[in-house]
Amino acid sequence: MISTNADDRFRVPIEELFSSRGRIKILKELATSSELNISELCRRVSLNHSSTKSHLEVLIESGLVEEKMFGRIKIYRYRIEDHRARALRNLFGLWQS
Numbered sequence: 197m198i199s200t201n202a203d204d205r206f207r208v209p210i211e212e213l214f215s216s217r218g219r220i221k222i223l224k225e226l227a228t229s230s231e232l233n234i235s236e237l238c239r240r241v242s243l244n245h246s247s248t249k250s251h252l253e254v255l256i257e258s259g260l261v262e263e264k265m266f267g268r269i270k271i272y273r274y275r276i277e278d279h280r281a282r283a284l285r286n287l288f289g290l291w292q293s
Contacts, residue, residue: 208258218243219251223274226261227285231273260284 214220221241226232232240238248252272255261260281264271275281 208254212254213258213260216251218247219254222248222251222255223260223284224288226255226272226274227281227288229274230276231264231271233269233271237272 218241221243222237225237225240229240234245234248234252237252238245241248243251252261252263256263259278260275262273262275264273274285276285
């Protein structure tokens, strides 16, 4: 059966999404910064390139983050248009206040 729900293509269980402190740090940073290249993101969250890249792959699969290419440069963008991404950003804001 083929699903017509657009959200079905983003199939990462919430438990997997929040199972890693590194992934949560990346989500928080992108939620406040909107978009960053991987080098800057690594620096800000204090993770190595390989770990950051593997976390980003899960976040892209979840639909919360998008990868954009500008020539050879990859930019990672928090998809604020996604209702789940907006809810997470609000949660992060409440948690820090």
